[in-house]
Amino acid sequence: MAPGAIRVLLIEDQETDYMLTRRMLASCENQSFDLQWANTWQTGIEAIRRCAHDVCLLDFRIDGADGLELLKESSDIGCTAPVILLTGISDYRLDIEAMELGAADFLVKDKITPELLERSIRYAIAQSRAMLELRRRQDDLRASELRFRSVVQSAADAIILADETGKIVFWNKGAETIFGYVEDEILGAQIETLLSETYRAQHRESFERFRLTGRSQIIGKTVELQGLRKDQSLFPLELSLASWTNGIGTMFTAIIRDISERRRTEELRWAKEAAEDASHAKSTCLARMSNELRTPLHSIIGFGNLLIGSKSGNLSDQEMDFLGRILSNAKDQLKLVNTVMDLSKIEARQMDVQVEPVSVDGIVRDVVEQFEAERSSDVQIVLSLPPTVAPIPADAQKIKQVLLNIVDNALKFTKRGTITIELILSSGNRQPVRIDVTDTGVGMPPERINEIFEPFHQLESGSNLHPKGTGLGLSVCKSLCDLMGYQLQVHSQPGRGSTFSIVFAESSRLPLTA
């Protein structure tokens, strides 16, 4: 095949007509042709199916059958090559019918000249290419439109188009979800329908200004407004507005997002930050107060100790006694300050529990050791510790403080006798389940047991014993145990003594009263 040759399929049962056509095509000077001849209906159909031609010349009468049938067949097969119908007689009706079936041209055989044929072929091909290109572009456009629609429709944001009068002309699924209107209900409505009453006047004003001056304060920006849903509920929205001009006029594109959730999150964050600030301020204030209250005591106790320890011997016995009283009171004051500060810290929720593996027996020994120097010889501290104790996850510092306070309290109310500290283990894993501190002191009636954990409640002992303190120590113990998830239980009989139990584990709880 010559380069640039047009491939022509001729379906024609008359050999003479074939020869004629061949001669005519061969005589064209400006264009070469590559002619393929099918001389039966059957071979014609097969050639059309192969679709290896640029143009088809089809005889109207072939094998005694209707050539129009082959024309239909050709378009059904999807062969895109144009078909030129050849016929023996001029027939207007047939010409129209052929054109409607997609024939590119209709030529009467005895009127065909080489020039006419060549031109008809050239036009048929050019027209067919143009048609194909048009169809391709339409397909592309449709695909692009489909893509655009999918994007717009699947967006969670509302995408709304309005014309220059503010009438809604496009409404996506996101808009439906956010505002509650379906497309049919809202198309044609004014865009201000979607705004709360308070924003409508503002909207109208800025719309009018834009119409007159072409200037707007919100176009191209993101603003926050209040929206109105179909059910008349109000909600905060974020709007970004764009305007564009096409052949029809100015259009507005509004992209709207419901920011209720974001607002809620922001509000929660603000509340949390405010709470954290307040909590931090409280914590700082407590730390400062603790420091300020202790500093003068430091001087009093410090200089007092220096005088008492002085080796110059210049002070009389009475002066030494007075000094001792000053010191003793200062130390009581210090204990009180510590307790009040601890209690405040717990109540301000500034106390953290720090859990690590803890040997409770070690804590008990430490506490007892601390009291050895203070106790009078009339009181004995008895320790009952099992030989091996498994560690438990706990806050050692806090357990120690609770135990210190409980033993201190027991010493206050026991003038003469014994304080027994017993560590009870779980029989299974040998972990501590309870610490019992039992004294042989004044005890108390059952109905007053719960009162002793109230701050500033000091039980009247009814005896000559005058215990010092405010009752704050036990409040701190109770609060610390609550904080750690332990129970602080009391078991007491007036005149016989009391048992305070720190209960770590559920299984070993004692009845709360005597």
Place this chain on the structure above:
Amino acid sequence: MRKIAVVDDNSDNRLIIRTILEDQYEILEFSSGLEAIEGFRKRKPDVVILDISLPEMDGTEILRRIRDDPQLHDLPVIALTAHAMVGDREKYLAAGFNDYVAKPILDMTILFSTIQRWET
């Protein structure tokens, strides 16, 4: 004589510590962090007793500067503070202090034994 530095803005506190310790140690007194660090560079003490609540630069910040200073980083520093609420001791040890003594000092022997642990 070993040198003990006392950093405290309260002159009462400095005087108490001086009186307790001066028979056995040379006492260097400082009333602020900047003054102290400058002084340490000129004459390095054996142990530092550092108050926490100081104006301008608090004890924790002074400690950080000591630890960052190539010349001073190994100084034993004892926190002496009226911050004596539950958990404070652990907090200061975790912050990098070598030891901790709560104000007021109820028992002077505690101060001595704490210093002795750190003077090498």
